[in-house]
Amino acid sequence: MIDRELKLYKLKDFRSIKSFFEANEKIFTAAIDLQGDFLEEIKSDPDKYYIDITQWVENLNVHRDLIHNMQGLLNLLPEEVAFLCEDKLADLALDVFRHNFSSSADLDIQIPEEASQTPTQEDVNVVKKLVDLKNEELSDFLEHINKNLIGHKKFKEELAVRLKSFKLFHKLGEQKVFSIFLMGESGIGKTEVGRLMHKALGSQKSLCKISFGNYSSKDSLNSLIGSPRGYMGSETGELPMKIERSDIGIILIDEFEKADNPVFNFFLDLLEEGKFTDSQSNVYDLDGYLIIFTSNLSPENYKKRLSPELRSRFDYVCQFQLLTDKEKKDYMYKRIEVTIKKFEEKLNVTISKEDKAILYSIDYSSLNNLRKINRAIKEKFAEISRAYIS
Ligand SMILES: Nc1ncnc2c1ncn2[C@@H]1O[C@H](COP(=O)(O)OP(=O)(O)O)[C@@H](O)[C@H]1O
Numbered sequence: 415m416i417d418r419e420l421k422l423y424k425l426k427d428f429r430s431i432k433s434f435f436e437a438n439e440k441i442f443t444a445a446i447d448l449q450g451d452f453l454e455e456i457k458s459d460p461d462k463y464y465i466d467i468t469q470w471v472e473n474l475n476v477h478r479d480l481i482h483n484m485q486g487l488l489n490l491l492p493e494e495v496a497f498l499c500e501d502k503l504a505d506l507a508l509d510v511f512r513h514n515f516s517s518s519a520d521l522d523i524q525i526p527e528e529a530s531q532t533p534t535q536e537d538v539n540v541v542k543k544l545v546d547l548k549n550e551e552l553s554d555f556l557e558h559i560n561k562n563l564i565g566h567k568k569f570k571e572e573l574a575v576r577l578k579s580f581k582l583f584h585k586l587g588e589q590k591v592f593s594i595f596l597m598g599e600s601g602i603g604k605t606e607v608g609r610l611m612h613k614a615l616g617s618q619k620s621l622c623k624i625s626f627g628n629y630s631s632k633d634s635l636n637s638l639i640g641s642p643r644g645y646m647g648s649e650t651g652e653l654p655m656k657i658e659r660s661d662i663g664i665i666l667i668d669e670f671e672k673a674d675n676p677v678f679n680f681f682l683d684l685l686e687e688g689k690f691t692d693s694q695s696n697v698y699d700l701d702g703y704l705i706i707f708t709s710n711l712s713p714e715n716y717k718k719r720l721s722p723e724l725r726s727r728f729d730y731v732c733q734f735q736l737l738t739d740k741e742k743k744d745y746m747y748k749r750i751e752v753t754i755k756k757f758e759e760k761l762n763v764t765i766s767k768e769d770k771a772i773l774y775s776i777d778y779s780s781l782n783n784l785r786k787i788n789r790a791i792k793e794k795f796a797e798i799s800r801a802y803i804s
């Protein structure tokens with residue numbers, strides 16, 4: 415048997431250790447990845463490899479039957495390969511793998527000062543936040559929303575008041591983030607609020623938008639903030655990744671009702687603290703951020719689906735009503751106008767009065783979801799366009 419020492423590290427150093435190894439051309443990998451060709455690679459250059467067995471140890475109860483294989487696997491690897499484990503699990507690791515390791519010691523690498531500091535999104539880019547806007551800028555911002563979001567008068571009025579008070583309380587150090595919960599039927603402008611704000615802030619990058627409609631219910635927290643070390647799949651979660659890529663302090667959580675309980679609990683903490691920690695122990699401070707949640711829930715189901723604790727964390731809850739006939743008409747006319755203009759410019763034609771009349775006479779009265787109005791306009795355009803394309 416090889417006389418090995420198990421090297422121990424502290425969880426808080428995990429990211430620094432990882433970057434230290436990367437900088438020194440070492441390969442730091444989870445024991446779970448040990449298989450097939452990889453074993454051969456390790457054997458050809460064993461000095462290079464640092465293998466983290468933490469995940470194995472953490473999951474021993476699930477993988478009892480595999481312990482014997484793991485023990486055998488460790489013995490297959492050359493003496494030069496180093497093995498690491500999180501210090502908290504040292505006793506358990508040394509017990510289970512007592513035939514593999516004769517002792518343990520702290521990992522002795524010099525973590526460079528800057529690498530040991532957790533990078534935040536501010537290091538990567540400057541984030542434009544609503545709380546930093548001057549009064550005139552905030553007015554312009556609100557003006558853009560008022561003009562482009564059709565209907566929802568009450569929301570627009572309240573938004574103006576609430577944002578101004580958020581700015582104030584943030585300045586006083588009383589409020590870190592501002593959260594809005596929008597609910598209502600499909601296709602009436604809930605997600606559009608996030609899109610419009612993104613545009614109004616003049617973002618050059620993409621909006622940080624998480625759609626729970628796209629998540630499979632299993633493991634959604636892992637997809638959101640990354641999977642723990644050694645798990646298959648992405649280490650970096652969608653939320654930290656999108657926050658880092660975005661240049662504004664707005665997060666849109668779309669179709670929130672489709673998330674599951676671990677995710678609800680995650681947001682409960684996030685809204686309480688104004689920050690969160692991802693699976694790699696990076697802390698993301700959301701100071702000054704606006705977080706918009708949208709949902710198709712009815713007010714009754716809102717109460718059924720979300721716990722009172724979670725509901726009480728939202729700073730502003732607003733129920734979006736169906737648009738009135740007049741508002742739907744405004745929307746439809748605006749869409750038709752824009753489309754006619756595009757059509758005429760692109761094809762260098764003029765749409766006749768009769769055809770315009772056909773377009774404007776689309777019956778929107780039964781269409782409450784504006785996506786359906788959009789579709790009806792497209793279909794009508796396809797119909798009349800034939801005459802113009804030769
Ligand atoms: N109130 C509104 N003002 C302007 N556009 C709207 C409004 N409601 C819906 N739309 C348009 O309809 C589409 C669907 O709206 P969206 O906000 O995504 O719906 P949902 O309420 O389901 O989130 C958007 O692309 C947007 O162009």
Ligand SMILES: [Mg+2]
Pocket residue numbers: 604605606668669708
């Ligand atoms: Mg939506």
